[in-house]
Amino acid sequence: MQLEIYSLTALKDQISVSLEAICDSYSSLLWDIEFYQCGCFEVYIAASPQNVSIFQRGRIVARSDDAQHFGIIESLQLETDAEKGDYLTVTGRFLASLLERRIIYPTITANGSYEDIVRKVLFRNVISAGIRNLPGFSMGIVSGDCWQKTARMQVSYDNILEWLYSLCETIGGSANVRLDGNALKCDLFSGTDRSLLQDDNPHIVFSDAYNNLLSFSYAADDAVQKNFAYVLGCGEGNARKRTTFCSGAEPTYLDRYEVYVDERNTAQEEDVTDAEYLEILKSSGAEHLVQPKTASESAIAAFSTQYQYNKDYFVGDYVTVEQKRFGLIQPRIQLIGMVESFDQNGRSLTPTFKEME
Structure with missing residues (x-):
C-alpha cells in the first residue's frame, strides 16, 4: 500500500x-x-x-x-x-476537520429532514457564504433512513464540525468529507446492521469461539445515564415555554434518570408557532440524553479468513461480539471506530465498539 x-x-x-x-x-x-x-x-x-x-x-x-x-x-x-x-x-x-474552521452564524431555524437541515447549515456557512466559503466544497452522496427523519431546531454560534457530529450521534448517522477530483464532497450515511438480530445481511460475529476475537474487555456504568429531559425555553417564571423529552416509552421509578436543559437563549421567532417552538426544545432535549456508559475494547484478527475489514464490514456497522468463555454476548453493538496500524510487525486492527439503542 x-x-x-x-x-x-x-x-x-x-x-x-x-x-x-x-x-x-x-x-x-x-x-x-x-x-x-x-x-x-x-x-x-x-x-x-x-x-x-x-x-x-x-x-x-x-x-x-x-x-x-x-x-x-x-x-x-x-x-x-x-x-x-x-x-x-x-x-x-x-x-472533515476543515469544517472546524467555521461556526454557525447567524442563528438558523430549520424545519425538515435532517439532510435538509445539514444542507441549510452548510449552504449558509460553507458553500454560499462569500469569503467564509470553503473552496470547492459541496454536498455529496446521502444515504440512510436516519437522514430522512424530520425535526425542527434552532442553532447558532456552534462550531460546525462539533455540531455536525453531535447531530450524527443523536440520529445514528455519520458524515465524511472526501476528495473528488478538484472538489470536496460531504457525504452523509449510516451503518448497516450485520448483527445476529437481523437476517437481511450476512452475520458478522467476533467470538473467541471463531478465533477472530484476540482479546476482549467490557465494563458498564449506569451513573452517567440520563433518559428523561425537562426542557425550559424562553420566558420568565411560570410563563417560560417548557416541554419534556424521552426516547421511546417514558421511563418510570428506578429506571428514570432525569436531566434539566436550560434553553432560555433559544428565542421564539415571529413565524414560529408554539407547537413548532416546543419541537425545537425537544430536539435540544434529545441531545442531552445520555446512555449508560459502556466500554468494550477488543483486538480482532486483521487477516481473518471469515470477514475482511472494508469489504465484509465497515465502521458504523452493527455486529455481534461474544466471549463464550465467560458467557458474555453483545448481540447488536456498533463498530464506531477502527485504528488500522502498519509497521514492521505487519498490519493490526483495533476496533472501538459502542452499544446503541
Missing part, C-alpha cells in the same frame, strides 16, 4: 489538487476512522531533506487503497539522533 501526497491550493471558490509524491517506505502508519467524530492519521518516517519537503502542513495524505478518507497534515515533528537516526512524525485529521 502506498501513500499519496497532494498539494491543496485555494483559488477563490475552487481548489486545485496536484500529486506531489508517492511514498511506500514509511516506518509506521496509523489510520483511525471514526463514525461519530473526525478521524485522524499518523505517519512515522525516516527524516530526509526530501521527506521534509514532501510532508508539509496543509498537504493531503491519501492511501492508494482508500478512496473515501483523506488526511490533511496539521502537525510535524522532526527529531534527530546520532544513534537512532532522524525521524519525522506527521499527524493530522481527515478532511
Whole structure:
C-alpha cells in the first residue's frame, strides 16, 4: 500500500489538487476512522531533506487503497539522533476537520429532514457564504433512513464540525468529507446492521469461539445515564415555554434518570408557532440524553479468513461480539471506530465498539 501526497491550493471558490509524491517506505502508519467524530492519521518516517519537503502542513495524505478518507497534515515533528537516526512524525485529521474552521452564524431555524437541515447549515456557512466559503466544497452522496427523519431546531454560534457530529450521534448517522477530483464532497450515511438480530445481511460475529476475537474487555456504568429531559425555553417564571423529552416509552421509578436543559437563549421567532417552538426544545432535549456508559475494547484478527475489514464490514456497522468463555454476548453493538496500524510487525486492527439503542 502506498501513500499519496497532494498539494491543496485555494483559488477563490475552487481548489486545485496536484500529486506531489508517492511514498511506500514509511516506518509506521496509523489510520483511525471514526463514525461519530473526525478521524485522524499518523505517519512515522525516516527524516530526509526530501521527506521534509514532501510532508508539509496543509498537504493531503491519501492511501492508494482508500478512496473515501483523506488526511490533511496539521502537525510535524522532526527529531534527530546520532544513534537512532532522524525521524519525522506527521499527524493530522481527515478532511472533515476543515469544517472546524467555521461556526454557525447567524442563528438558523430549520424545519425538515435532517439532510435538509445539514444542507441549510452548510449552504449558509460553507458553500454560499462569500469569503467564509470553503473552496470547492459541496454536498455529496446521502444515504440512510436516519437522514430522512424530520425535526425542527434552532442553532447558532456552534462550531460546525462539533455540531455536525453531535447531530450524527443523536440520529445514528455519520458524515465524511472526501476528495473528488478538484472538489470536496460531504457525504452523509449510516451503518448497516450485520448483527445476529437481523437476517437481511450476512452475520458478522467476533467470538473467541471463531478465533477472530484476540482479546476482549467490557465494563458498564449506569451513573452517567440520563433518559428523561425537562426542557425550559424562553420566558420568565411560570410563563417560560417548557416541554419534556424521552426516547421511546417514558421511563418510570428506578429506571428514570432525569436531566434539566436550560434553553432560555433559544428565542421564539415571529413565524414560529408554539407547537413548532416546543419541537425545537425537544430536539435540544434529545441531545442531552445520555446512555449508560459502556466500554468494550477488543483486538480482532486483521487477516481473518471469515470477514475482511472494508469489504465484509465497515465502521458504523452493527455486529455481534461474544466471549463464550465467560458467557458474555453483545448481540447488536456498533463498530464506531477502527485504528488500522502498519509497521514492521505487519498490519493490526483495533476496533472501538459502542452499544446503541
